[in-house]
Amino acid sequence: MPYGVSLAGKMGHKLVTPVPSLFTFQIKNPLLKDLAGISFSEVTATLKMEGSAQDFIQKGPCLITHWGLSGPAILKLSAFAARELHASGYKATLIMNWTQSLKPHDALALLEVCKTHSPKKKLSNENPFPCVKRFWDAILRESGLNDDLTYGDVTKKQLQEIAQRMTQYELNVKGKGEFKDEFVTAGGVAREEIDFRTMESKIHPGLYFAGEATDVDGVTGGFNFQNAWTGAWLCGQDVAKKLGQ
Known part of the structure; x- marks a missing residue:
């Protein structure tokens, strides 16, 4: 700890x-x-x-x-x-x-459009989803489909399996x-025992906490850095105020 x-x-x-x-x-x-x-x-x-x-x-x-x-x-x-x-x-x-966020039936509908309008095209060359070809090829491989299979030859059950793999x-x-590689720690001094206006302990006056010492953690985007910097600034401001009294 x-x-x-x-x-x-x-x-x-x-x-x-x-x-x-x-x-x-x-x-x-x-x-x-x-x-x-x-x-x-x-x-x-x-x-x-x-x-x-x-x-x-x-x-x-x-x-x-x-x-x-x-x-x-x-x-x-x-x-x-x-x-x-x-x-x-x-x-x-x-x-x-x-x-x-497509549902399985929505994904299946996109595949059926390909089957209707592009029956001679290979599945490997006609990808209706927002992913790169390498990933699409991997999905087809996981579905047990060969590279030469056309939309005209694929069965509805096979299309359902692809839709399922793409959505679930x-x-x-x-x-x-x-x-x-974890970036931060969740946990620390309980929030209810800290005065967040100054970051001072409610139990021991003159004791301050900031950053990962507190039970505060955020998601990505710099929120954890901001928490540490803001908490330290509040500590410093309060200490300076008290020393100047």
Whole structure:
């Protein structure tokens, strides 16, 4: 436990147990093999864990990495589900909608349009979804379809399987990303014991907390930096005011 948080506990402050937040997901799945570097402008990611009373859903950009998934949508999931993921040993089910927010029947309708209007075109050359060809080819491969198959020859059941994979692809999260890449910590001195006008302890006058010593953590976009800088500024202003009295 960090020194500042440990000291606060010894002085009688209530502590919220620190856990990692803002981290990538470690996933091993044949679909993702050799696709590191491929990004999506927006996905819908749903996280499910045994024993959790709720599912966690986030939308946003996503990136395939050498060890799994990253990007704002994944990092936000890790933040909002930080405690539940910690309790589960970072084991969870992640359901990815690679099409942003299409329902399976909507995705199927797009594929059926291709079948109707482009029956002689190969599936590998006619992609109705917002993803790069390498990913589309991987989806077709996972669906057991060869590169030469045309829309005219594909069955409705095969199209349904593609639509399902594009909108409700299930992945198993096996852990946090490699190299301890979490960015911030959730937890610290309980918020109700801090005067956020000055960041001074409500229990021990003259004792101040800021940054990750407090039970405050945000999502991506610099919010954690801003929390640390603003908290330190408030501390400094109050200390200077008291010294000048």
